[in-house]
Amino acid sequence: MVLASFSAAAGTDGSTTQRAYLALRRLIVVGEIEPGEKLKIDGLRKRLGMGASPIREALSLLTSDNLVERIDQRGFRAAPVSQKNFEEILRLRCTLEDMALRQSIGRMTEDHEEELVLVHHRMLRRAGGDPEAFEEAHKDFHMALLTSCDAPILLKLCSQLYDLNIRYRYLAGRSLNYRTRNVADEHRDILQATIARDPDLASARLLAHYRQTGAFLADLFGESRLAVPD
Numbered sequence: 001m002v003l004a005s006f007s008a009a010a011g012t013d014g015s016t017t018q019r020a021y022l023a024l025r026r027l028i029v030v031g032e033i034e035p036g037e038k039l040k041i042d043g044l045r046k047r048l049g050m051g052a053s054p055i056r057e058a059l060s061l062l063t064s065d066n067l068v069e070r071i072d073q074r075g076f077r078a079a080p081v082s083q084k085n086f087e088e089i090l091r092l093r094c095t096l097e098d099m100a101l102r103q104s105i106g107r108m109t110e111d112h113e114e115e116l117v118l119v120h121h122r123m124l125r126r127a128g129g130d131p132e133a134f135e136e137a138h139k140d141f142h143m144a145l146l147t148s149c150d151a152p153i154l155l156k157l158c159s160q161l162y163d164l165n166i167r168y169r170y171l172a173g174r175s176l177n178y179r180t181r182n183v184a185d186e187h188r189d190i191l192q193a194t195i196a197r198d199p200d201l202a203s204a205r206l207l208a209h210y211r212q213t214g215a216f217l218a219d220l221f222g223e224s225r226l227a228v229p230d
Helices: 005-012 016-029 041-048 052-064 083-106 110-126 131-144 152-172 183-195 199-222
Strands: 068-070 076-078
Touching (some): 016 052
Antiparallel strands (some): 068 076
16 A cells, blocks of 8 residues: 555545554554554544544554554554664565566566556656655555566565655655755666666666665664654
């Protein structure tokens, strides 16, 4: 799931548990629920306007996404964050997406190529607008790079790691130094190598893209500008 789709999905899905899951997932990812914050059922019930049972079920589901931790038989908290955790996420993203991208390029069709170009265009149109709307388009682009790999479990893991990673970006906030990076050019270069069916170049560009963002966030840890408890 991507961030801007949370509210829309919650409004149309008939499952109360699913709506609770989507709403809580969004609140945790964008940082409205702080890392390590205790998730009390009564407080969440009032906040979301839902019953206790679907909220408890949603929290259990979120533990499998590594966004929530169970702290006792009945209690939950938002998963804490740390530099060590962030570095693990980055390593896993690089390893798994390298694998998925190479498989996807090897199976790419003209239809996939056209869809990838379209998704990239949609992302460009949302740049500079609402941050959550951009994150929706941004995730769509990164996942579209991988969709032809024909490996559902791998794709699910890549999707979960994306969400864990952007949680750190929301916590870091906006930085003038980060905005000097031309991320649009990085995305375009990844796209061009992918549709050229060049797995080595596409993977090199994708991993460099992730590692540059990783280096930026690691600097924030070192400068104590990313205030996150271990």
